[in-house]
Amino acid sequence: MSKSFPNPKQIRNIYEQAYVAQILRIAILLDIFSYLKEGRSSANSVADMSNNNPVGTEKLLECLYSYGLLEKVDHEYFLTDTTRTFFLKDSSAYVGDWLLEVTNPVVFEGILDSIKTGKKISRSLPWHQLAWSESYAVDRIEDSLSLWEKAGVQPGSDSDFHVLDLACGSGVVSLALAQRYPKVRVTGVDSSEVVKAAEDLAKRLFVQDQADFIDGDVHLMSFEEEKYDAVLLGNVTGFFTVQQNKDLFMKIHQSLKPGGKLLLDVTMKRQLNMRHENLGITSLLLWSIWGTEYYSYEEYEEWLISVGYVEVTQLSSLWLIANKAISK
Ligand SMILES: C[S@@+](CC[C@H](N)C(=O)[O-])C[C@H]1O[C@@H](n2cnc3c(N)ncnc32)[C@H](O)[C@@H]1O
Numbered sequence: 572m573s574k575s576f577p578n579p580k581q582i583r584n585i586y587e588q589a590y591v592a593q594i595l596r597i598a599i600l601l602d603i604f605s606y607l608k609e610g611r612s613s614a615n616s617v618a619d620m621s622n623n624n625p626v627g628t629e630k631l632l633e634c635l636y637s638y639g640l641l642e643k644v645d646h647e648y649f650l651t652d653t654t655r656t657f658f659l660k661d662s663s664a665y666v667g668d669w670l671l672e673v674t675n676p677v678v679f680e681g682i683l684d685s686i687k688t689g690k691k692i693s694r695s696l697p698w699h700q701l702a703w704s705e706s707y708a709v710d711r712i713e714d715s716l717s718l719w720e721k722a723g724v725q726p727g728s729d730s731d732f733h734v735l736d737l738a739c740g741s742g743v744v745s746l747a748l749a750q751r752y753p754k755v756r757v758t759g760v761d762s763s764e765v766v767k768a769a770e771d772l773a774k775r776l777f778v779q780d781q782a783d784f785i786d787g788d789v790h791l792m793s794f795e796e797e798k799y800d801a802v803l804l805g806n807v808t809g810f811f812t813v814q815q816n817k818d819l820f821m822k823i824h825q826s827l828k829p830g831g832k833l834l835l836d837v838t839m840k841r842q843l844n845m846r847h848e849n850l851g852i853t854s855l856l857l858w859s860i861w862g863t864e865y866y867s868y869e870e871y872e873e874w875l876i877s878v879g880y881v882e883v884t885q886l887s888s889l890w891l892i893a894n895k896a897i898s899k
Pocket of ligand 1 (some may be wrong): 653698699702705716737738739740742743744760762764765787788789790805806807836890
């Protein structure tokens with residue numbers, strides 16, 4: 572075994588990363604980006620407009636500049652494309668509330684209490700803001716196309732290929748397929764605020780005529796029978812209890828055409844053996860807020876087979892496919 576040494580750099584990295592989130596929290600709480608909305612401004616004019624202390628304001632602006640969240644020329648600060656898009660309150664893609672929630676000390680105190688007592692904490696997340704930010708994640712288009720390709724989904728040019736994207740968020744995964752194949756028709760389901768982000772992305776990808784989005788709770792709504800060629804559940808089954816997943820898989824089975832496919836894009840438990848810091852925190856959040864966890868491929872396989880799916884296959888560490896039999 573190799574000898575290890577105490578590593579102060581590891582400690583420094585941890586608190587230095589935390590500084591960025593703390594500074595951004597302060598900037599969002601002061602709505603400091605809004606004072607740069609019209610263009611370049613000095614620290615003194617931002618302090619004047621925002622009624623804050625000039626020295627403190629300059630120090631804050633310098634922090635934001637040092638983290639690449641502002642640009643600066645000749646002692647005047649201005650917004651980057653990222654801060655203009657995501658941190659101006661009147662931008663449709665504003666994510667300030669999401670950022671405040673996921674870094675909220677109150678949440679982490681709740682988690683501390685959860686760890687001590689096992690009690691769950693109750694939080695409601697501004698999912699629409701995550702959907703807006705994801706709608707700008709261009710790398711997800713390529714990833715999404717790889718998922719469909721690996722799942723063997725190659726819609727032809729003769730008839731419509733119906734995709735139901737449940738808890739669709741930005742809808743990027745199914746909209747990427749629609750962009751590649753003109754016969755794809757997407758129905759996306761999420762809350763009313765979230766689907767606005769998906770509708771906007773559909774327009775930006777020029778596939779708005781191929782996509783409809785519905786405000787709904789996937790546990791409460793019913794789906795049209797034998798309508799869909801493919802159903803997608805992306806990054807959401809971990810938030811659902813075992814029973815909710817089983818019930819949903821059954822409803823989806825009824826909504827699929829014979830031979831139709833259910834695709835799950837989800838972190839599966841086996842990966843927790845890997846050292847990946849975000850999996851640890853996400854798993855902790857799932858447990859303390861939703862009372863759920865990452866499920867394993869074997870668990871999903873068992874639930875899917877129990878409600879009638881066939882050919883359940885793990886396509887990758889994140890992707891799983893299950894088919895509806897062609898004939899009964
Ligand atoms: C982590 S996001 C995943 C979004 C998208 N599927 C993706 O992969 O990018 C989880 C989404 O699930 C939605 N959601 C959670 N529970 C839901 C439910 N019961 N009905 C509909 N949508 C739900 C949230 O609003 C959120 O947009």
